[in-house]
Amino acid sequence: MKKKTIYSIITLATLAFGTFSILLSPTASAVSSNVTNVTKNTGSEHTPTYKTASIKSFKIIRTNKPLKIYQKASTKSNVMDSIKNGQGVVVLKKYSNGWSKISLQFNAGFIQTKYLSSVKTNRKTNFAMNTQKTYSYYSPENKGSGFKTYYKATFKHLYAANKTLTNFWYFNSEPDAIGRMEFETSKGLYVGYKDIGIATLAIEYPVKRNNSWKGLDGQILKIVETNKVVKTKAGIYKNVVVVKEGKGKNYSYYAPQIGLIKQIFNGRTINELTSIK
Template sequence: MKNKSILSKTLIATLAIGTALSFFTPVNNAAAENVTNVTKVTNSKHTPTYKTASISNFKLIRANKTVKIYEKSSTKSNILDSIKNGQGVVVLKKFNNGWSKVSLQYGTGYIPTKYLYSPKTNSNTHYAMNTRNTYSYFSPENRGSGFSTYYKANFKNKYSANKTLTDFWYFNSEPDANGRMEYETSKGLYSGYKDIGIATLAIKYPVKLNSSWKGLDGQTLKIVATNKTVKTKAGLFKKVVVVQDGQGKNFSYYAPQIGLIKQTFNGKTYTELSAID
């Protein structure tokens, strides 16, 4: 389940949780408790509200060893997965017996609460996607395949058929629709896929050229540009941060106050932002 980096070319297992993708519940804009308000500073009289996913239930691991995630709240139960120091999970419930139930692989798992801590909110430049918007992306690799070359990403507060899926981005890309969680903290922007349930740094804060860290699969991620101008179908973006994933020509591009605008694999664009609504 964990053989999937931030730039996974195979692009994420389908959200097949016993029901069709089209049955996703629409975003509930009234659920204000699920978002964090951020004010975008502009030179105009209008200062639009910018929202990112709330980090209230997002916890990071603090441990000098790999922490096991169990099927039940007992070290004698089956081991479902493991998580490393600095990675994150979504806590569904904290118990008085020293265990916390977390969202994991479209289901749940249990971690000793002593290894979890709450990160601080980022108060500097934001590179997370704005949960108020709908993002449209273009995937050139789908040309001639019978699948659509355009798809959308919408923020979902919850998925009614599976209560373990909360506060995530639904990318309805073909043929591999996927659910991605994104949490911005003072330590950086964390990202991960719901079919795994573990989030890893996508961008390390503060943003510094040549800053590096380890990804989910142990690969090195590195900031290779902090002030790049990038053109996509959605327009021209400035001061873009570029993160290299591994040793190849695999890159993710993040625009300030916008979020993910482009990704490449082996030097070829396989997704880019085409519009924001």
């Protein structure tokens, strides 16, 4: 997985897990499959095979001003990045000296532990992807490019080639794969990309139409639909939540007990679900 620029709905995102905290990069590879176009049962009931990513190591930042992330466990060390109140990180290790090591930019950074807050599990309808399944997506915008139009997403607890990368979705979008993290809390679904390491709200809970919040770069995200019927190559989904980002025609579609099923950027579909196995 190489570091790369990810296209977010609003801007060239830093880790689309950056901005369209929800947005996938319009790159892809994969495996096409024949899918019957049937209506999916997307109610709030849970199934034995449904599981979301563990939030045990996921922490939320609590600070009154942007917080610096350092290269070493010292305020005299080089600053790698900064993070704002309400954004999230993955903690790799907590030290007794008041510092915590976090996953950042395909590497690790350090942040003062006193600014980290634990999160509670979501007990209602889930909108995160099922870590027990393999998702396949289609990206029509990749036609004619060096990237393929079909690709798979599988969940990994640990990336063998880089042990700072834990609990993330591996989008096999060759020639440049993407690491996308999702953490579902009682406050909402947080999303980010591993080449940045910072997660922001993709959907705020409880889900209510017209609820709005700020994204990674200050853009406004807003829930514009809560019970939309959406057709994809994988089928027809009901009770879909639609999140708009910024001022343009940029949307992400989430089906309950399924997760991300479609994204639109500047009014054009950049990816949609083709199958779940």
